[in-house]
Amino acid sequence: MLGPASVQDLGRVGQYRFGVGTSGAMDDIALRAGNILLGNDENAAGVEIAFAPFKLRFNADAAFALTGADGGAELNGRLLPPWWRACAHAGDILVLKAMSRGARSYLTVAGGIDVPLVLGSRSTQLRGEFGGFHGRALQPGDILPCDRSESPDDAGELGAEPADIALRQRTLASGARRIRVIIAGEYDRYDEAARQLFWHTDWRVTPQSNRYGYRLEGPPVQPIVPIEKRSHGIVPGVIQIPPNGQPIIQLRDAQTSGGYPKFATVVEADLWRIGQAGLGSRLRFEPISHQEALAAQAEVSVYLERLRASVRLQGEL
Amino acid sequence: MALSIRDIEHLAILLERSGLGGIEIEDAGQRLKITLHHVAFSGTSAHSPMNIATTSAGTVVKAEVAGIYVARHPWRENPFVQLGQAVTEGELVGLVKVGRIYTPIPSPATGSVVEILVETGTAIGFGTPIITIK
DSSP states (O other): OOOOOEEEOSOOTTOGGGTOOOOOOSSHHHHHHHHHHHTOOTTOOEEEEOSSSEEEEOSSOEEEEEEEEEOOOEETTEEOOSSEEEEEOTTOEEEEOOOEEEEEEEEEETTOBOOOOBTTBOSOBTTTTBSTBTTBOOOTTOOOOBOOTTOOTTOOOEEEOOHHHHTOOOOOTTOOEEEEEEEOTTGGGSOHHHHHHHHTOOEEEEEEESSSEEEEESSOOOOSSOOOOOOEEOOTTEEEOOTTSOOEEEOTTOOSEEOSOEEEEEOGGGHHHHHTOOTTOEEEEEEOOHHHHHHHHHHHHHHHHHHHHHHHHHHHO | OOOOHHHHHHHHHHHHHHTOOEEEEEETTEEEEEEOOOOOOOOOOSSOGGGEEEETTEEEEEOSSOEEEESSOTTOSSOSOOTTOEEOTTOEEEEEEETTEEEEEEOSSSEEEEEEOSOTTOEEOTTOEEEEEO
C-alpha cells in the first residue's frame, strides 16, 4: 500500500527555511487537470487516493472530477471513464474499486476541498501533523468541507486526455518506466562500472515506498570509496544511495535535509510518473541535460495550456 | 458581420440549450436568421435534442461537436457500446475528442445498438450520424 488518502494541493512552497517540506500532490499534473476540468484554481486542494476500494458519499450536489490513476470509479454503480468530470447529487455514492494504470487517483470538487491554509497551503504535512484535514490522513467517517460558493451548477460531463497519453514516453522493451534525471552532487564519486550499473538496471519499487520516498531494489551501486557527508538540503526527486547501495528517491513528504550521497535528481517534469509508479513496478533512469529537462517541463506546460484552452472553448459552446 | 459556419453551429447549440426556437441578427445591412426545427423527443435529460433524429429505423445519435470519434477510452479494454448492446437513455455511448478533451455522447433513447456508423478514430463533423439505437 502506497499510503492512505490525504488532502493535497500543489504544495507548501517557500517553507524550507523552517525545515518544512513541500508535501503536495504526488502527481501534480493530475491534480491540475482535475481542477482545470472544474474551472477551479489549479492549486485548489483535492483528495489524493492511494488505495482502493475507496468510498465516499456526497452530502450535497457537487461537480467533481477524478484524474490520475484509473480507479474504475463508479457513481451510484455507473462506471465513469478515467480523467472525468461529472456531477453528483446529495446522497450519491462514489466508489473507486481498484487501481489500474497508475497508483494514485485525485478527487477534485468544484470550489476545492475547503480546509484551512496553513503556512500558505492546504496540503497535509503528515510528518508535522498539520495542514490538510486535521494534519492527518483521512479516516472512515471523515466529512470533508467543500467550498461551494463558486460551484458551477450546470457543468456537464467532460473528460481530459490523460497526461500519460498526451506526454507519452517511448516504452522500454522491459516494460520499465523511463524516468529522466539530472546527475547530482556526488555522481563523480562513482566509477564508470557503478554508473553503468545504475543506468542499466530496472529498479524495482519496494513495499517501503510512500509519499516520503521510494526505496528501490536492484544490484548494489557503490561509490569508489565510502562517502560520509553532513546533512544538507535535499528536494523532492533527489535520488540518494545509502551504504547498502539501494537507491532512495526522496519525495513530497521527505525531510528537507539528508546526508546520503546524491547520485541524480528526477526532473520536475517526471516527478508525477514516480507518483504513479505502484509497488513492484520498475523504473529505468535516463540522464538528460539541464536544457533537455527544461524542454521536458515545457512539454508539460503545453499539455496543460492546451487542456485549459480546450475546456475553456467547450464551456463557451 | 463575418460569421463562419462554425459560429452558426455554436449559435444553434446555444439556442438549443437555452430552449429558444430561433434568432435573428441584423447588422450593417446583413441579416442572419436561424430557426430550430425540433424533432419529437420526450425526456427530461439535459442533453440536447439537436443530436437526435428519430426514424422508423431507430434513433440516430449525431455528433454535437466536430472532433475525433472515440468508441473506446484508450485506457479501457471495452468500447462504450457494442452492436446489440442494450443502452438506457443518458448512458454514455462514446466520446468525441476535441483538442485535449473528450466530450460525452449520451444515448438519446433506451433500446439496443443496431448500427455503429463510424469507426473509432474517424474525424467527424457537427451532425455526423454515429450510432443507431432501436
